[in-house]
Amino acid sequence: MGAKIAGAGPIAAFDRIQSRVAMAEEFGASCAIEITGELSETAEAANLADFDYIIDTTGVTEVLQQAVGLLAPKGALALVAAYAPEPKLWIDPSYIMSGGRRVIGVVEGDSDPQTFIPKLIEHHREGRLPFDRMIQYYPFDRILDAISDGETGKTIKPVIRMQ
Structure with a gap:
């Protein structure tokens, strides 16, 4: 909803639960896909990659790890969920640096x-x-x-x- 209000597009949404995929389409996603295996494989099968922005709402480190790999050069991954202390997220620093990619923690919407x-x-x-x-x-x-x-x-x- 927020991405649509902000004028972003196209907006892709991924979820493991079909009812939430349907809700994402209803709320403004131009493409909503149910994840049936790995996030990266699902995105590849839909010919989707190189995202400028990814917002992780899952709090699942395994999903985060895959999301990092879908970032376009200069892309940003926003972390907005609650994350458990384990397992840790491991990022290849050369992948982040070479493309100017960013991973950003967002607290309370980072707004006034x-x-x-x-x-x-x-x-x-x-x-x-x-x-x-x-x-x-x-x-x-x-x-x-x-x-x-x-x-x-x-x-x-x-x-x-x-x-």
Whole structure:
């Protein structure tokens, strides 16, 4: 949604869960593909490579490792997920340097909340940012279901309600 609002294109989305692939298309991806094996193999089979920008929302080091290899020269990989301390991400420094590629950690959108949040609210009110469709609410007594659904990808954004 954010890439579409920003005017990016073409926008490719990859996911292991078909319902999320469909949602990505609905939310603005020009190409959404279900990953059935390795990310790099899926991208190659779709004739996709050399991405200018990749945003990792998976938090899966194995996927990150493959995403680095899909970056175009001068491309940037933004890390926006929560990552476990293990396994470590290993990057070939000559591959990064030779193409001027970047790996960037993004915290809280790297924005000024005083200006960014009102813009997000405006986009939501105008129907361009239906983030509420990605939220699944759980009562507190189902907290373990919420955690499991978030970890497996069944739910994009589990939210616990304290009742």
